[in-house]
Amino acid sequence: MSDNLSLRTPSQRIAWTSTIIVSTLVFVFLIAPILAIMPLSFSSGSYLTYPLPGFSLRWYDDFINSPRWMTALKNSMIIGVASTLLSMVLGTLAALGLAQWKSRFKPLVLAFVLSPVVVPGVITAVGLYFFFAPIGLTGSYLGLILAHTALATPFVVITVGATLQSFDTNLTRAAASLGASPLYAFRRVILPLILPGLASGALFAFATSFDEVVIVLFMVGPEQRTLPREMFAGIRENISPTITAAAVILTTVSVILLATMEGLRRRNERLKGGSA
Amino acid sequence: MTAVLTSADAPTEVPLKRRLKRAERARQVKALALVLPLLLFLLFTFAGPIAGMLWRAVDDREVRQILPQTIAVLADWDGKDLPDEKAYAALAGDILAARGSGTMAIAAKRLNYALNGFRTILTSTARNLKAVPEPGTAKETLGKINPAWRERATWTTIKDASGPLTGFYLLAALDLTRNIDGAIVAAPPDQAIYRNIFTRTFIISLSVTALCLILGFPVAYLLATLPPGRSNLLMIFVLLPFWTSLLVRTCAWIVLLQSKGVVNDSLHWLGIIDEPLRLIYNRFGVCVAMTHVLLPFMILPLYSSMKAISPAYMRAAASLGAPPVTAFLRIYLPQTLPGIGAGSLLVFILALGYYITPALVGGAADQMISYFIALYTTETANWGLASALGTVLLLVTLLLALLYGKLVQGQQVTGGMKN
Numbered sequence: 001m002s003d004n005l006s007l008r009t010p011s012q013r014i015a016w017t018s019t020i021i022v023s024t025l026v027f028v029f030l031i032a033p034i035l036a037i038m039p040l041s042f043s044s045g046s047y048l049t050y051p052l053p054g055f056s057l058r059w060y061d062d063f064i065n066s067p068r069w070m071t072a073l074k075n076s077m078i079i080g081v082a083s084t085l086l087s088m089v090l091g092t093l094a095a096l097g098l099a100q101w102k103s104r105f106k107p108l109v110l111a112f113v114l115s116p117v118v119v120p121g122v123i124t125a126v127g128l129y130f131f132f133a134p135i136g137l138t139g140s141y142l143g144l145i146l147a148h149t150a151l152a153t154p155f156v157v158i159t160v161g162a163t164l165q166s167f168d169t170n171l172t173r174a175a176a177s178l179g180a181s182p183l184y185a186f187r188r189v190i191l192p193l194i195l196p197g198l199a200s201g202a203l204f205a206f207a208t209s210f211d212e213v214v215i216v217l218f219m220v221g222p223e224q225r226t227l228p229r230e231m232f233a234g235i236r237e238n239i240s241p242t243i244t245a246a247a248v249i250l251t252t253v254s255v256i257l258l259a260t261m262e263g264l265r266r267r268n269e270r271l272k273g274g275s276a
Numbered sequence: 277m278t279a280v281l282t283s284a285d286a287p288t289e290v291p292l293k294r295r296l297k298r299a300e301r302a303r304q305v306k307a308l309a310l311v312l313p314l315l316l317f318l319l320f321t322f323a324g325p326i327a328g329m330l331w332r333a334v335d336d337r338e339v340r341q342i343l344p345q346t347i348a349v350l351a352d353w354d355g356k357d358l359p360d361e362k363a364y365a366a367l368a369g370d371i372l373a374a375r376g377s378g379t380m381a382i383a384a385k386r387l388n389y390a391l392n393g394f395r396t397i398l399t400s401t402a403r404n405l406k407a408v409p410e411p412g413t414a415k416e417t418l419g420k421i422n423p424a425w426r427e428r429a430t431w432t433t434i435k436d437a438s439g440p441l442t443g444f445y446l447l448a449a450l451d452l453t454r455n456i457d458g459a460i461v462a463a464p465p466d467q468a469i470y471r472n473i474f475t476r477t478f479i480i481s482l483s484v485t486a487l488c489l490i491l492g493f494p495v496a497y498l499l500a501t502l503p504p505g506r507s508n509l510l511m512i513f514v515l516l517p518f519w520t521s522l523l524v525r526t527c528a529w530i531v532l533l534q535s536k537g538v539v540n541d542s543l544h545w546l547g548i549i550d551e552p553l554r555l556i557y558n559r560f561g562v563c564v565a566m567t568h569v570l571l572p573f574m575i576l577p578l579y580s581s582m583k584a585i586s587p588a589y590m591r592a593a594a595s596l597g598a599p600p601v602t603a604f605l606r607i608y609l610p611q612t613l614p615g616i617g618a619g620s621l622l623v624f625i626l627a628l629g630y631y632i633t634p635a636l637v638g639g640a641a642d643q644m645i646s647y648f649i650a651l652y653t654t655e656t657a658n659w660g661l662a663s664a665l666g667t668v669l670l671l672v673t674l675l676l677a678l679l680y681g682k683l684v685q686g687q688q689v690t691g692g693m694k695n
Contacts, residue, residue: 012600022494027513029491030571033528034520036538040531048531049541090314097310100303111681113314116322118677120629122646123666126653127325130332150321153314211521214631218654231523235636239530247524254519258512261519 034251041244048239059245069246071223072230079141079226080209083148087205090149091156092198098157099164114154121214124151129218139221147219148209155204163197196264203257203264210253326670333663336442339434342383343370347438350431355458359431364414367425368405375402389658390444390453391433397424432456445664470648470665477644480562480634481627487567488574488623489616496578496615500585518572526636529565530556533637561637569633570626574619581615614683621680625673645669 040048044056063069094113098106116124128147129138137143167190175185213228220229227250234243340347345366353359374380380402387394401421409417418425425431436444436454447453447460451468455461462468495514499507517525532538533555540552555561585608593603631646645665652662 009600015600015604019494019498022491023498023510026491026495026571027510030517030568031513033525033532033568034517037524037528037531047536049536050538090317093310094314097307097312100307101311102304109311109315112323113311113318115677116318118625118673119322119326120631120646120669120673122629122631122649123326123329123670123673124322126649126662126666127327127329128321129653130659131325131328146321150318153318157314207519211523213523218650228521228523231521231527232632232636235523235527235530239527243527244531247521247527250521250524254521254524255516258515258519262512262515 037244038248038251041241041248043241046241048241048244059241062242063245063249066242068225069227069230069242072225072227073249075141075224076210076227079144079148079224080206082141082145083152083209084202084205086145086149087153087156088198088202091153091201091205092160094153095157095160095164098161099167113157116151117154121212125215125218128215132219138219139224141224144216144219144224147215148212151212151215152205152208155208156201159201159204160194160197163194167193196268200261200264203261207254207257329663329666330670331663332659333445333667334441334443335660336386336437336439336444338386338439339383339437340439342374342379343367343434346370346434350435350438353431353435355428355432355435358426358428361412361415363431364418364425365409365411368409368414368418371398371402371405372408375405386437387433389448389661390437391429393424394430394433397422397430401425429456432458442660445660446667448661449664449668470645473643473645473648474668476642477628480559480566480642480644481624481630483563484566484570484627485574485620485624487563488571489620491567492571492574492578492619493612493616496575496582499575499579500582514572514575517568522569522632525569526565526633529561529568529637533561533564556637557639559638559642562634562642565633565637566627566630570623573622573626577619577622578612578615581612581618585611617683618680621676621683625676625680628673628676629669 037048039050039052041059042055042057043052044054044058045052098110098113103109124147128143132138132143132147137146171189171193172185175189176182180188211228213226213232216224216226216229217232220226225233227246231243231246231250234240234246346363349363349366350359353363371380374383380398384395384398387398401418404421405417415425436442436458444454448463448467449470451463451471452460453463453467499510499514501507502510530537534540535552535554537555539555540549543549544552555564589607589611590603593607594600598606628644629646630644631650634642634644635647646669649662649665649669652658652665
């Protein structure tokens with residue numbers, strides 16, 4: 001509709017065409033780097049240049065057989081899953097509470113809860129480094145899980161909070177009037193309705209922890225190195241094709257997360273459209 | 277029906293009101309109880325650590341602990357002439373005690389920050405001081421071991437570092453220092469590097485914000501104008517990089533831009549260049565990689581503000597005879613301003629704190645303030661200075677975030693009115 005509008009006069013057509021051209025270039029700029037390194041991970045040669053001398057899986061083999069990379073993958077999963085679970089509990093409770101709480105301090109509390117997203121990573125990392133070292137939490141899984149939970153929880157509060165905003169509180173009242181206890185009402189009425197919000201919150205939380213590297217740089221010893229930390233070290237030293245294999249694996253994880261997110265969003269839209 | 281009920285219940289109306297109030301209060305307490313675990317958690321894992329960092333920016337107890345008698349005597353010293361014999365005797369006693377407990381290095385390090393060469397003064401004195409000087413000879417003995425003890429600056433440095441609080445690090449973070457008479461003056465040129473680094477951080481962040489706006493505006497416009505089916509599909513091009521690991525994207529740019537990288541090879545193969553261009557480990561590489569990472573943060577707010585603009589406005593402008601350019605500049609663009617403001621501020625705030633990307637794709641002259649905070653924390657262990665630089669960065673970030681909050685809040689209000 002607005003499409004046709006833009007094509008009414010020649011000058012509008014030119015403007016629209018140039019928008020399309022510039023946007024296409026920007027899309028190439030956004031996607032090309034990620035696509036460009038993928039084929040390199042399947043190269044049989046050890047130089048990161050095109051054309052590829054041949055196809056091989058040797059760098060993936062290298063990745064899987066390297067204790068360093070496998071430990072890093074394991075650590076990333078442990079820390080990612082643990083901090084996701086912890087931030088889901090804390091974040092969902094807080095979002096439920098904030099949705100009901102009426103106070104003039106609410107904006108202040110909300111700003112505080114969301115501040116870990118805004119504060120530069122280095123500042124959080126330095127603070128944690130000073131704070132956790134004397135109590136033995138640096139160089140430990142627990143310290144890193146706690147730190148990543150602090151960074152991830154704001155995303156849970158935002159996504160779950162957004163879902164609660166469209167939640168009809170009359171449903172809780174209806175459940176209560178029908179004799180449901182608050183806990184039962186939560187389990188059978190609230191939870192199923194906010195589940196998509198919880199799921200996207202969990203995805204955000206996991207992605208936050210899985211991608212975090214600044215705090216990891218400050219806080220961990222060799223045993224807790226995560227995948228991004230190993231990549232950081234690898235890029236610093238010299239980029240071997242094994243890193244491109246690791247990059248492809250990480251990108252696959254991102255694509256899965258993104259696809260799940262899109263699926264959740266579409267489902268949500270469909271449900272909304274159905275009820276309207 | 278309701279009216280009948282209320283009138284029938286009239287005598288119990290007041291208690292009911294009170295009961296409702298009480299129930300509401302109980303609900304509020306319960307709500308707060310649900311938020312409380314997160315607040316306590318963040319107090320321990322976030323607010324506490326940051327408060328600790330702020331504290332370290334002004335904390336100055338090292339010299340006080342290691343040279344306690346000297347500090348006590350110097351408390352009464354006016355700083356105009358050399359201190360008297362008592363101060364020298366106290367210092368000699370402190371130095372011998374510190375040598376015994378091996379803590380001299382800590383004090384030497386702190387004093388060396390304020391006066392270059394202080395470490396040597398202290399270590400040579402500690403090495404050559406055989407025993408407690410005879411009463412009345414401390415001044416002469418110390419002066420003989422190191423003539424620096426005959427200089428006023430040596431003593432004012434100790435007095436300045438007597439703690440327990442200090443503005444020394446915060447002043448240093450702004451390229452300022454106290455001179456021998458205690459007045460705040462510009463730091464000597466070899467130490468005055470931080471204003472430069474802050475300026476550099478601002479310039480890089482501004483360039484990246486401008487690049488994001490220039491590249492993001494047409495994309496957001498396209499996405500907001502296309503029918504939902506097609507724009508949803510194209511949105512994947514924005515969301516995929518958004519979800520891709522920062523390290524992967526940084527690594528990709530290095531592979532693309534290095535001297536034997538994909539871009540240089542292609543240009544060479546096409547015959548456009550003979551020598552590889554220097555595209556990375558410089559400012560260009562930092563700006564390109566950071567723009568790539570931050571572009572989605574610009575496109576998404578722009579897109580949602582453009583999505584809220586009704587096409588009817590543009591149609592109305594056209595029907596009233598406005599040429600397309602005028603309609604765009606006078607009708608469309610002003611309505612995108614809140615989106616432009618929000619996106620730009622967001623990108624700028626995020627860019628200010630960047631560390632990983634410049635560290636990996638920048639040269640020595642492209643490192644931003646976060647790099648130096650990290651350097652002073654982990655490499656040189658100058659924690660006071662690291663904390664002071666962190667304090668300045670935190671203040672700037674929080675001020676901008678406050679502005680952003682106001683802007684987004686205002687936007688939500690107008691957005692609600694439009695719907």
